[in-house]
Amino acid sequence: MNRGKLNVGMIGFGARGTLLLRDIILPLGKADIKSVCDSYEDRAEKAADQVEEVQGKRPTVTLDYHEVIADPEVDTVIITCAWEDHIAIAIEAMRAGKAVGMEVGGAYTVEQCWDLVRTYEETKTPIMMLENCCYGRREMMAMHMAELGVLGTVVHCKGGYHHDLRDEVSGGEKYRHYRLRNYLNRNCENYPTHELGPIAQLLHINHGNRMVSLTSTSSKAAGLHEYIADRMGEEHELAHVAFAQGDVVTTVIRCAGGETITLTLDTTLPRYYSRDFTVRGTKGMYEEVTDSVFLDKQHEAYDFKWKEQWGNAEEYSKEYEHPMWKQYKEEGVRGSHDGMDWLVFREFFDSILNETSCPIDVYDTAAWMCITALSEESILAGGRPVMIPDFTKGAWTTR
Amino acid sequence: MNRGKLNVGMIGFGARGTLLLRDIILPLGKADIKSVCDSYEDRAEKAADQVEEVQGKRPTVTLDYHEVIADPEVDTVIITCAWEDHIAIAIEAMRAGKAVGMEVGGAYTVEQCWDLVRTYEETKTPIMMLENCCYGRREMMAMHMAELGVLGTVVHCKGGYHHDLRDEVSGGEKYRHYRLRNYLNRNCENYPTHELGPIAQLLHINHGNRMVSLTSTSSKAAGLHEYIADRMGEEHELAHVAFAQGDVVTTVIRCAGGETITLTLDTTLPRYYSRDFTVRGTKGMYEEVTDSVFLDKQHEAYDFKWKEQWGNAEEYSKEYEHPMWKQYKEEGVRGSHDGMDWLVFREFFDSILNETSCPIDVYDTAAWMCITALSEESILAGGRPVMIPDFTKGAWTTR
Structure with a gap:
């Protein structure tokens, strides 16, 4: 079932997105970053620089997240932007059949949460909240x-x-x-x-x-x-x-x-x-x-x-x-936040690649x-x- | 204003009352224990033994707290019995003009608390909750x-x-x-x-x-x-x-x-x-x-x-x-619960003896x-x- 590597579009390059790209997502080697997006151009360009440096190829740069989701090269969307847009982006991505990894945050209304659930039930597109803790x-x-x-x-x-x-x-x-x-x-x-x-x-x-x-x-x-x-x-x-x-x-x-x-x-x-x-x-x-x-x-x-x-x-x-940590320590703890970030992204990518259910559904x-x-x-x-x-x-x- | 020593009736000799009598109240030397009461006779007698050993004179022993309050020798009542009776005893004692030191506990109804306040406002009899913490x-x-x-x-x-x-x-x-x-x-x-x-x-x-x-x-x-x-x-x-x-x-x-x-x-x-x-x-x-x-x-x-x-x-x-603890440490910390019990009883007795307002009113x-x-x-x-x-x-x- 393993599809090799995911083709990722990533939305949001504040402190969190920037750190994750550099310390976790690129080093993990389970994803090619095809598209990077931020509403601030300098952030998006800086992210593209990072990707180009590691992958050798510059990803698409856009200020409009709809373009990331619509990009036929992208099969997986990672949402690391401001809280307000998490659910809207996730829903749009799921509807487009793009797997979603969504950074943490709270909802603004309960109805949004129902929308998220409904969209999943209609589309069955995988979605996981990336709760590192x-x-x-x-x-x-x-x-x-x-x-x-x-x-x-x-x-x-x-x-x-x-x-x-x-x-x-x-x-x-x-x-x-x-x-x-x-x-x-x-x-x-x-x-x-x-x-x-x-x-x-x-x-x-x-x-x-x-x-x-x-x-x-x-x-x-x-x-x-x-x-x-x-x-x-x-x-x-x-x-x-x-x-x-x-x-x-x-x-x-x-x-x-x-x-x-x-x-x-x-x-x-x-x-x-x-x-x-x-x-x-x-x-x-x-x-x-x-x-x-x-x-x-x-x-x-x-x-x-x-x-x-x-x-x-x-x-x-x-x-x-x-047991997961026992093995992780033997392999060597990696990345930010005492190693949690590495694990949550590894588990997310693996669940999409292996088509297993997301550990946080x-x-x-x-x-x-x-x-x-x-x-x-x-x-x-x-x-x-x-x-x-x-x-x-x-x-x-x-x- | 100092009246020398208080004449105390003490009600309730479970673990707490027994410990306080032995480690705090008798050693403090600010009170003569005139009357001891517990609904279990053996507890009351044991308390009387303790008092007699230190004071040389056996206090009155009773199983009925009303007798403690009515005792003309008693000017101060210390309540260390079961939670259920704290407020009722305190109110009766205040009405009899006996100063009240009451061990901690919670109320069973809000109305009881109002009764306590009303009784104080009517009688102006001093009352202090003995909250050692x-x-x-x-x-x-x-x-x-x-x-x-x-x-x-x-x-x-x-x-x-x-x-x-x-x-x-x-x-x-x-x-x-x-x-x-x-x-x-x-x-x-x-x-x-x-x-x-x-x-x-x-x-x-x-x-x-x-x-x-x-x-x-x-x-x-x-x-x-x-x-x-x-x-x-x-x-x-x-x-x-x-x-x-x-x-x-x-x-x-x-x-x-x-x-x-x-x-x-x-x-x-x-x-x-x-x-x-x-x-x-x-x-x-x-x-x-x-x-x-x-x-x-x-x-x-x-x-x-x-x-x-x-x-x-x-x-x-x-x-x-x-500052109170600085001085206390110089004098030497005494008694149970890391020294708190000594302080709360000292402050209670002193406020009654000196006719100053109780620090916990x-x-x-x-x-x-x-x-x-x-x-x-x-x-x-x-x-x-x-x-x-x-x-x-x-x-x-x-x-």
């Missing part, structure tokens, strides 16, 4: 531990996107970054899929379980204002603008199986980077913040001196490293992305619980 | 940092009661412990005041700020069932009982000032002890889990290698230790305790936001 080493280790039963019945998971983006957001004009307009105008869990992706997989969402409802609550927005006034000066045009996006958004999700998930968006206050990944079961826990494993009947002696066990997860990785993509729109609704309604659609239309009980 | 070393350090402005505008706080109580709860019959009946019958944030107490103080709740609403969401209850079946056997009478209390309850509180508070109850799954105390401001953070301080413009270099800063709070304590007590009843309501209503009463009746804007 599903391939994080510790995420996969915890998943493996859960599969082995080491954690017992999993009852609660926690995750978040804790990343100080004050420079990126406030420098939005300079960086031509879409986050600025989003932070100015919307208040929501705008980046749910780190860490909802790996959590949803661990909890078998859409495969015997589903997310049924959520509440979302936002703090005030103070971080960006103070940052801008301090670093860019009181006279800067953004210094007296009201940002809609609260600094910390806490979303609590209930699952059909009785599990809860706490998601936090936390991107405009000073702090270190963390995905705060935590899995709690009746027999044990994994916690990213202290990179530690607590196992029932083994760690009680440390209940009040856990500091002595901080970082013990590395020790447990000898036994519980996920359209139902996962819709379920994870809709959290953004639903969190916006819940926040606007004072934290009211909102129902999460069942995009599988009942099939989750048997999938 | 308000005197935790790191809690007070973070409070001090916030007061000094080091953390900037505080936007979000997090805390919880993460304590594996599976043995205590499941052994409820053996231990004669009230938690068992609560876990069997109720599902709520049953122990909010660790860590809401210190957070509320830091956010100036009832003093220029107030908590306005909350949502509460519960996971399923799996931990106790599996623990009991495993440790006590499938044939144990509790092995097939359905516990009402979910394993993890997540409560998100909104404040009038736009801050959010995330509280977690987490007592029936294996894990290490933590109060997960976290303070997030526009200039910095304190985080208990890694016992670390992150300061804006100082720690950016560690954004992706925070592990190197784990435990750095001890270093910052040189500069930011709370009736409005704080009502506001913190009502979270339990409101979380129960929110959980039952599928996570619906519920309003938090303003027990100050508007006075919070000027207090």
Whole structure:
């Protein structure tokens, strides 16, 4: 079934697209880049330079993504542009029969997510959300531990996107970054899929379980204002603008199986980077913040001196490293974001080349992305619980 | 104003009351224990033995708390009994003009909290909730940092009661412990005041700020069932009982000032002890889990290698230790729970002896305790936001 190499059109060369092209997609060697697109010409040309340097042949350069999709040379579209266009481009590409790899982001409306699902069901064109955190080493280790039963019945998971983006957001004009307009105008869990992706997989969402409802609550927005006034000066045009996006958004999700998930968006206050990944079961826990494993009947002696066990997860990785990561480490970890990016693209390309089902499918993509729109609704309604659609239309009980 | 020593009647000698009497109240030397009470005679007699050994005189022993309150020798009542009776005893004592020190716990109804406030306003009898965590070393350090402005505008706080109580709860019959009946019958944030107490103080709740609403969401209850079946056997009478209390309850509180508070109850799954105390401001953070301080413009270099800063709070304590703790360390830290118990009782006794206002007053007590009843309501209503009463009746804007 292996078709050799994919012929890729790639849309969006901000920081993420540029990095992925250089560090992952070209080195992976599973795709010929046939077409590159960005609404800014300089970005598209720079991407073409990169491709030409590696592949020896300059790809088509366009500022219009419709041309990428229409290009008969292109069989696969990779979407790394601003959040707002992800779903529209994905739908157009699927309709044109082009396989879709779509970078992460949240949806603006629930209806978009239904459109994505409908289009997939009509066209059966493969689509995968490129959620790299599903391939994080510790995420996969915890998943493996859960599969082995080491954690017992999993009852609660926690995750978040804790990343100080004050420079990126406030420098939005300079960086031509879409986050600025989003932070100015919307208040929501705008980046749910780190860490909802790996959590949803661990909890078998859409495969015997589903997310049924959520509440979302936002703090005030103070971080960006103070940052801008301090670093860019009181006279800067953004210094007296009201940002809609609260600094910390806490979303609590209930699952059909009785599990809860706490998601936090936390991107405009000073702090270190963390995905705060935590899995709690009746027999044990994994916690990213202290990179530690607590196992029932083994760690009680440390209940009040856990500091002595901080970082013990590395020790447990000898036994519980996920098989994919075990092999990956032997082969040599590659590329950005601690090696996750390499894995997610490898898995995407392989699933298209081998015509196997995408490990993150359209139902996962819709379920994870809709959290953004639903969190916006819940926040606007004072934290009211909102129902999460069942995009599988009942099939989750048997999938 | 100092009246020398208080004449104390103490009600409730389970684990907590017994420990406090022995390690804190008797050694503090600020109170003569005149009367001891427990509904179990052996507990009351054992407490009397302890008192007699230290004070040389046996206190009155009674199984009826009304007698403690009515005792003309008693001027101060300390309540360390089961949660259910805290407020009723406090109200009766206040009406009798006996100062009240009340151990922590949650309220069963919001109306009880109003009754507590009304009784105080009618009688002006001093009452203080003995929330020891308000005197935790790191809690007070973070409070001090916030007061000094080091953390900037505080936007979000997090805390919880993460304590594996599976043995205590499941052994409820053996231990004669009230938690068992609560876990069997109720599902709520049953122990909010660790860590809401210190957070509320830091956010100036009832003093220029107030908590306005909350949502509460519960996971399923799996931990106790599996623990009991495993440790006590499938044939144990509790092995097939359905516990009402979910394993993890997540409560998100909104404040009038736009801050959010995330509280977690987490007592029936294996894990290490933590109060997960976290303070997030526009200039910095304190985080208990890694016992670390992150300061804006100082720690950016560690954004992706925070592990190197784990435990750095001890270093910052040189500069930011709370003055009360600085002095306390010089005098020598005493008693249980890392020295917090000593401080909270010392502050309580001193405020009564010196006739100064209690550092945790009736409005704080009502506001913190009502979270339990409101979380129960929110959980039952599928996570619906519920309003938090303003027990100050508007006075919070000027207090």
